[in-house]
Amino acid sequence: xxxxxxxxxxxxxxxxxxxxxxxxxxxxxxxxxxxxxxxxxxxxxxxxxxxxxxxxxxxxxxxxxxxxxxxxxxxxxxxxxxxxxxxxxxxxxxxxxxxxxxxxxxxxxxxxxxxxxxxxxxxxxxxxxxxxxxxxxxxxxxxxxxxxxxxxxxxxxxxxxxxxxxxxxxxxxxxxxxxxxxxxxxxxxxxxxxxxxxxxxxxxxxxxxxxxxxxxxxxxxxxxxxxxxxxxxxxxxxxxxxxxxxxxxxxxxxxxxxxxxxxxxxxxxxxxxxxxxxxxxxxxxxxxxxxxxxxxxxxxxxxxxxxxxxxxxxxxxxxxxxxxxxxxxxxxxxxxxxxxxxxxxxxxxxxxxxxxxxxxxxxxxxxxxxxxxxxx
Ligand SMILES: [Zn+2]
Numbered sequence: 046x047x048x049x050x051x052x053x054x055x056x057x058x059x060x061x062x063x064x065x066x067x068x069x070x071x072x073x074x075x076x077x078x079x080x081x082x083x084x085x086x087x088x089x090x091x092x093x094x095x096x097x098x099x100x101x102x103x104x105x106x107x108x109x110x111x112x113x114x115x116x117x118x119x120x121x122x123x124x125x126x127x128x129x130x131x132x133x134x135x136x137x138x139x140x141x142x143x144x145x146x147x148x149x150x151x152x153x154x155x156x157x158x159x160x161x162x163x164x165x166x167x168x169x170x171x172x173x174x175x176x177x178x179x180x181x182x183x184x185x186x187x188x189x190x191x192x193x194x195x196x197x198x199x200x201x202x203x204x205x206x207x208x209x210x211x212x213x214x215x216x217x218x219x220x221x222x223x224x225x226x227x228x229x230x231x232x233x234x235x236x237x238x239x240x241x242x243x244x245x246x247x248x249x250x251x252x253x254x255x256x257x258x259x260x261x262x263x264x265x266x267x268x269x270x271x272x273x274x275x276x277x278x279x280x281x282x283x284x285x286x287x288x289x290x291x292x293x294x295x296x297x298x299x300x301x302x303x304x305x306x307x308x309x310x311x312x313x314x315x316x317x318x319x320x321x322x323x324x325x326x327x328x329x330x331x332x333x334x335x336x337x338x339x340x341x342x343x344x345x346x347x348x349x350x351x352x353x354x355x356x357x358x359x360x361x362x363x364x365x366x367x368x369x370x371x372x373x374x375x376x377x378x379x380x381x382x383x384x385x386x387x388x389x390x391x392x393x394x395x396x397x398x399x400x401x402x403x404x405x406x407x408x409x410x411x412x413x414x415x416x417x418x419x420x421x
Contacts, residue, residue, distance in 0.1 A: 049131050058117055060110070063133035073102040077189065086185045097182055101189050106132065108165055108194050112201075115161035116209075120145075120154045148219035148228075155212035159198040166194035205239025206232040207272045229280035233273045240270035285411055286376030291369050291392055294410055295400035300391075302328045302398065305335055305357040309343055312356055317343070324389035326398055327360045334368075334391055334398050336360035368393050369402060379407045 049061035078098035082089055089097070109132060117127040125145065145151040169191035177184055202210040206229075215232035222228055243266025251259030303312055303325045316322050317340060324339035338360040343351075346359050367385050369378050369392045382390055382404050392400040 049133075055114065056118070056121065058114075058121075058127050059129040061129060061131045063131050066106075066132045070102050070106070073105060074098040077101050081189060082185050085188065086181045088181055089185065093182055097186055101186055104186075104190055105193055108162065108190065108197065111165060112158045112162050112197060115157040116154055119157040123150050123154070125150075125154075145216075148216045151219065152213050152216035155209045155216065158209050159201045162194045162198035162201070166191050166198060169194060203239060204235060205269060205273070206236035207276050208236070208239075208269070211236045211239070211273075226280060226284040229277065233277040233280075236273035236276070237270055240266045240273060242266070243269060282376045282379065285414060286374055286379070289375040289410070290371065291373045291375055291378050291402055292371035292399075294375055294402060294406055295371070295392060296406075300326060300398060300401040302326050302334075303338065303356055305329050305355065305360070307356045309346060309351040309354045309356065309359060312338065313343065313351065324387075324401070326391040326401060327356050328398070332398075333396065334363060334393060336362045337366050337389070337391055339387075339389070366391070370394065371399060375407055375410070378402060379404065382407075 049063045052060045052062065054060065074095070075098065078091075078095040082094040082097050083091075110130065113130045113132075117130060120127055123145070145154055169187050173184060173187035173191055176187065201208050202213075204210040204214040206212060206215055211232050214235065215228050218231045219225055219228035222231075244263045245266075247259045247261070247263030247266055249259070250256075250262060253259075301316065301320060301322055303316060305327050312325075316325055324337055326334050327336040327338055329335045335357070338356050342359045342361060346354050367381060367387055367390050369381075369390050371392055371394050378390065382388070388404045390402050391398055392402050
């Protein structure tokens with residue numbers, strides 16, 4: 046997730062807050078200060094209610110963070126790289142790189158979060174019992190934290206992928222069928238069924254009195270539905286490209302390159318127009334790749350400067366460009382290209398340019414394979 050405030054790192058995992066979470070912080074604080082606290086403990090002053098609301102909202106934030114951190118640390122212990130945890134409007138997302146290798150790993154990573162929430166809920170509950178009578182404010186706070194953590198665990202255990210419960214379900218289906226692809230299929234279908242229950246249930250609530258909660262639940266349903274859809278597509282790609290490397294998709298002939306010192310005018314005349322290329326790796330005098338230049342890069346320079354401006358001035362330099370190794374997985378390459386919104390990527394092997402991979406050629410491979418598959 047891009048637009049987020051970075052808080053720091055825990056064991057190499059970057060912790061961030063998406064801006065939408067600040068809205069949630071304000072909403073949670075307000076609803077606690079105006080609803081839960083004064084209703085549960087009428088003796089509280091308004092100021093105490095607002096302060097408690099804010100403290101409770103921040104501790105809820107810490108609770109969600111601990112939930113996500115539990116997923117991430119278990120994943121890390123299995124050798125899966127975790128890049129970041131971002132808290133956003135619907136809770137938290139851990140960006141865990143790569144899929145779990147076995148059904149057992151999948152189940153353990155998925156269950157770690159809800160287990161942490163249950164432990165937190167029970168701990169706050171025990172504190173509530175142990176410290177009852179100290180002050181009504183403390184009791185109100187502990188009641189809230191015990192309830193929300195248990196609710197968080199219960200919500201996440203709903204067996205709709207990509208919720209944690211859905212991931213546990215996928216792990217179990219994986220154990221049962223022995224196939225990751227089939228397990229994902231079953232889990233995402235169930236996930237979408239759960240999402241539709243949220244959407245229609247939420248809309249029903251919205252039209253029968255509970256407008257705001259209804260809309261909120263429908264909104265969560267919509268989010269779950271698109272997440273399940275994305276997971277299904279992701280799994281289809283993973284399956285289609287299993288064992289397919291970037292080198293398998295490269296054409297034999299060496300790729301066209303342009304020297305960094307070439308003028309943009311010559312680049313347009315000799316390469317873009319005559320050879321009909323859309324992106325070309327740029328090389329220096331030694332033949333090393335120093336960047337890539339695309340039509341979009343050229344268009345950023347005003348036309349009247351094309352005679353004097355060089356390719357080096359307009360290109361995307363090597364340290365900012367996406368580059369692939371021949372051994373990279375083709376599906377992951379396609380995904381990386383989608384994320385960076387580039388259509389052509391240089392393939393570099395031990396510092397040497399060995400080819401240029403285009404999104405079109407990956408998609409064509411997928412197309413041919415599907416066609417062959419459907420006839421086999
Ligand atoms: Zn979770």
